[in-house]
Amino acid sequence: xxxxxxxxxxxxxxxxxxxxxxxxxxxxxxxxxxxxxxxxxxxxxxxxxxxxxxxxxxxxxxxxxxxxxxxxxxxxxxxxxxxxxxxxxxxxxxxxxxxxxxxxxxxxxxxxxxxxxxxxxxxxxxxxxxxxxxxxxxxxxxxxxxxxxxxxxxxxxxxxxxxxxxxxxxxxxxxxxxxxxxxxxxxxxxxxxxxxxxxxxxxxxxxxxxxxxxxxxxxxxxxxxxxxxxxxxxxxxxxxxxxxxxxxxxxxxxxxxxxxxxxxxxxxxxxxxxxxxxxxxxxxxxxxxxxxxxxxxxxxxxxxxxxxxxxxxxxxxxxxxxxxxxxxxxxxxxxxxxxxxxxxxxxxxxxxxxxxxxxxxxxxxxxxxxxxxxxxxxxxxxxxxxxxxxxxxxxxxxxxxxxxxxxxxxxxxxxxxxxxxxxxxxxxxxxxxxxxxxxxxxxxxxxxxxxxxxxxxxx
Amino acid sequence: xxxxxxxxxxxxxxxxxxxxxxxxxxxxxxxxxxxxxxxxxxxxxxxxxxxxxxxxxxxxxxxxxxxxxxxxxxxxxxxxxxxxxxxxxx
Numbered sequence: 001x002x003x004x005x006x007x008x009x010x011x012x013x014x015x016x017x018x019x020x021x022x023x024x025x026x027x028x029x030x031x032x033x034x035x036x037x038x039x040x041x042x043x044x045x046x047x048x049x050x051x052x053x054x055x056x057x058x059x060x061x062x063x064x065x066x067x068x069x070x071x072x073x074x075x076x077x078x079x080x081x082x083x084x085x086x087x088x089x090x091x092x093x094x095x096x097x098x099x100x101x102x103x104x105x106x107x108x109x110x111x112x113x114x115x116x117x118x119x120x121x122x123x124x125x126x127x128x129x130x131x132x133x134x135x136x137x138x139x140x141x142x143x144x145x146x147x148x149x150x151x152x153x154x155x156x157x158x159x160x161x162x163x164x165x166x167x168x169x170x171x172x173x174x175x176x177x178x179x180x181x182x183x184x185x186x187x188x189x190x191x192x193x194x195x196x197x198x199x200x201x202x203x204x205x206x207x208x209x210x211x212x213x214x215x216x217x218x219x220x221x222x223x224x225x226x227x228x229x230x231x232x233x234x235x236x237x238x239x240x241x242x243x244x245x246x247x248x249x250x251x252x253x254x255x256x257x258x259x260x261x262x263x264x265x266x267x268x269x270x271x272x273x274x275x276x277x278x279x280x281x282x283x284x285x286x287x288x289x290x291x292x293x294x295x296x297x298x299x300x301x302x303x304x305x306x307x308x309x310x311x312x313x314x315x316x317x318x319x320x321x322x323x324x325x326x327x328x329x330x331x332x333x334x335x336x337x338x339x340x341x342x343x344x345x346x347x348x349x350x351x352x353x354x355x356x357x358x359x360x361x362x363x364x365x366x367x368x369x370x371x372x373x374x375x376x377x378x379x380x381x382x383x384x385x386x387x388x389x390x391x392x393x394x395x396x397x398x399x400x401x402x403x404x405x406x407x408x409x410x411x412x413x414x415x416x417x418x419x420x421x422x423x424x425x426x427x428x429x430x431x432x433x434x435x436x437x438x439x440x441x442x443x444x445x446x447x448x449x450x451x452x453x454x455x456x457x458x459x
Numbered sequence: 460x461x462x463x464x465x466x467x468x469x470x471x472x473x474x475x476x477x478x479x480x481x482x483x484x485x486x487x488x489x490x491x492x493x494x495x496x497x498x499x500x501x502x503x504x505x506x507x508x509x510x511x512x513x514x515x516x517x518x519x520x521x522x523x524x525x526x527x528x529x530x531x532x533x534x535x536x537x538x539x540x541x542x543x544x545x546x547x548x549x
Contacts, residue, residue, distance in 0.1 A: 022499060023476065029495045030484045036543045039495050043536045046502065050532075053505050059512045062522045066507075070529020077530070078537035086542065090494050093534045100503040100528035107510045107520040117463055218493050221500040226473075228506045230466055238466060239473045240502040246477025247496040251489060341486050348489030355545040361487045362548050 007056050014052040015236035021045030022240045026247060032361065049236050083356040084316065087346040088143040091136045091214060094221050098132025101125055101224040102194075108231055109187055121231045123173045127166070127194050128224040134198030136217050142202070143210065143345055151204050159200035166197025205267065207310070208387065208426030210345040212255045212266045219248025251347050258341035260393075260404040284435035286422070289442055291452035294416055298453065301378035301414075303334040305370060307407050308350045309343045310426075311384015311419070315446040318357040321383065324450050325359065327457040337364045338380075338407045340388035367407045380412035382433075383446050386425030391433050401427050415439045418446045491542050498535025504528035 022045045028038025057063050074093075081089050105125035113119040141147030149155055173190050205213050222244025229237025256263045298304065306325065312318060325335045337359065343350045351364060374380075382389050385407075392399035393406045409415050410433050417439060424430055433439055442449050484492055507524035511517060 022502075023480070026477070026492075026496065026499065027480045029492050030481050030488060032485060032487060032546065032548075035488060035491060035495075035546070036540070039491070039498075039536065039539050039543060042495060042499055046499070046504075046532055046536070049502065049505050050508070053508045057508055059518070059521070062512060062518060063508060063525060066522050066525030067504075067529045070526045070531075071533045073526075074530035074533030074535075075537055078534040078541065081538070083542070083545065086490065086494075086538070089534070089538055090490070090497055093494075093531050093538070094497045094500070096527040096534075097497065097500040097503055097531040100501075100507055100524045100531065103520045103524035103527070104503060104506050104510060107517050107524065110514065110517055110520075111511055115460075117460070215493065218497055218500075221497065225500050225503045225506070226470055228503055230463065230470065232506050232509060233462060233466065234506060234509070235466075235469060237502055237506050238470050240499050242470055242473030243477040243480075244496045244500040246474050247481045247492060250478060250481050250484070251493060254484075254489075339486055341489070346490060347493055348486055348491070351487045352490045352542060352545075355487075355542075355547070358545075358547070360548055361546050364487060366486055 011052050011055070012235065015049060015234070018045045018049040018236050019239040021048070022236075022243060026243050045240075084313065084353065085144065086352055087210075087214070087344075087349060088140045090346065091139040091143055091217070094214075094217055095133045095136030095140065097221040098129045098136060098217075098224055100129070101221075101228045102129035102133055104228045105129060105231065106191065118231065120174050121227055123170060123190065125224060125227040125231055126190060127170050128220055128227060130191070130194030131166075131198035131201055132217055132220040132224055134195045135202040135213075135220075138199050138202040139210065139213055139217060142207065149203055151206060156204050159196065159203050161200070162193065162196040163200030166193040166200070169193050206426060207345060208342070209266050211342050211347050211349070212252055212259075212263065214346045215248050215251035215255055216263070216267075217248075219245050219252060222246070222248055255342055255347055258405060260401075286434055286441050287439065289416070289440035291442070291449060291456060294440070294442055295453055295456035297414060298328065298333075298379060299331065299457075301328075301333050303336075303376060303378050304328055305336050305338050305377045305380045305409070305412065307338045307340070307380060307382045307385050307389055307409060308354070309340075309383065309385025309388060310345060310349075311386075311446055313344055313349065313353055313384070315384060317383060317447040317450055318353045318359075320447055320450040320454055322354070322357040322359050323454050324457070327454060331457070335363065336370065338367065338370045338409075339364050340367055340385070340407055343385055343388050367405055371408045374408050374411040375413070377412040378414065380409035380415045382409060382415065382417045383450070384418065386419075386431055387427045387429065389433055390425070390429060390431045391436075392429060392431070395432070399429060401429055409433065410436050410438070413438060416442050418442045418444075418449050420445065487546065491539055491546075494535060494542060495539040498532060498539055501528050501532035501535055504532055
């Protein structure tokens with residue numbers, strides 16, 4: 001055996017070991033008690049796989065420069081970013097992973113593929129990697145609110161067209177490049193169309209559907225890495241990439257189920273075109289309440305359920321919410337937080353915000369746990385959530401959100417809804433909850449309203 | 460061709476294993492799982508390291524691939540760790 005085949009045998013054995021660590025790591029990441037260790041295991045797996053690869057690397061200078069720049073930039077972003085901007089950070093890092101596989105496929109194309117299968121895998125890796133990158137960048141723009149494009153605007157339509165064109169061109173690239181020749185370099189066209197197509201894939205998708213898109217892009221970045229593994233005949237890339245692909249897919253399915261919609265409907269239809277038939281413009285009398293009266297009710301409550309939504313994130317109200325929760329507990333009230341899986345802009349968004357504000361995770365409950373005992377809740381405080389507490393989902397078969405699992409706050413004894421105005425939620429559906437007998441509207445900025453309650457308690 | 464069949468087999472089994480392992484995740488961990496999985500997808504770094512650098516274009520592509528994959532790896536793991544440290548029990 002020559003020296004090189006020896007090294008590569010050792011590398012392959014180490015890759016197997018690293019794969020085992022990745023598998024155990026991601027398993028442990030799915031349980032609260034072991035999550036930190038799971039992340040550490042997976043980081044060790046990464047370190048081992050990279051270290052054993054570096055041993056016989058061809059061009060050490062490039063490696064040294066690339067890894068150093070990446071390490072500095074990555075660490076700086078990760079350690080400096082505010083916890084409230086986690087959603088867009090995850091989107092950004094995800095995009096960079098996709099971009100790396102995009103470059104890998106591009107480079108392999110220039111190494112001249114020697115069989116048809118390799119050629120096909122290069123095309124697919126280019127496409128998935130590229131779409132993951134440009135799609136994630138658009139998701140980043142939308143989540144950080146730097147990018148605001150309307151769904152029915154001209155720009156959106158152009159990019160959506162690019163998306164469909166890019167799929168067609170991918171099919172052409174895979175199947176017909178040998179038969180029909182283009183006058184220009186087809187691969188350059190594919191590179192450009194892929195990036196434009198990724199923009200078109202995410203740009204029409206609205207804010208409330210972001211959790212699904214983010215999970216799906218997460219899954220894509222894994223699949224892209226796994227395909228790059230097929231291309232480079234590398235085991236650990238395939239195993240690790242597939243695990244990410246699977247975990248992203250599971251999150252996507254959980255999110256879609258929580259909205260009672262199919263993934264296809266979320267990606268390609270959206271609420272706008274399906275909600276035109278909803279005629280339930282319920283108008284009744286809305287009963288507003290002020291902070292002082294709300295305080296009196298809260299002071300006598302023995303159990304309170306807080307339901308946060310994207311509005312809490314926008315108002316940055318998580319810290320005052322925690323303070324109110326603590327004051328209520330000192331007053332002898334049992335406080336729980338009802339978290340809907342799609343509240344916010346990414347999976348688990350509310351959990352991260354509340355954790356940042358030091359709310360322990362064992363008082364956060366899921367809809368299924370809290371709905372059966374809702375009638376024992378004295379006060380449900382809805383903070384900037386709308387569609388996830390809309391009773392139309394259970395009461396009105398004609399409603400576009402009918403069938404979506406909700407947190408049934410309308411069954412609580414009293415409901416406080418903190419809201420800026422009477423506008424509809426993301427789904428564009430009027431919320432009959434606001435007109436219920438037991439509902440009191442506390443209009444205004446959530447942070448100020450909760451802050452008002454906190455100071456009432458302190459007096 | 461045989462090697463692709465074998466690797467395709469690994470791919471399918473790994474996806475299946477992933478689906479089985481992560482099927483029940485508490486919603487508290489949705490974001491950390493996503494972020495941690497995202498860091499794992501930085502495994503593309505290993506792929507970037509073995510790219511050949513015969514032409515100038517390939518050198519540039521390898522450098523870019525290594526850089527972006529490294530950002531993904533370092534950023535992803537650090538952010539996940541920071542996030543997980545915030546989750547506390549009562």
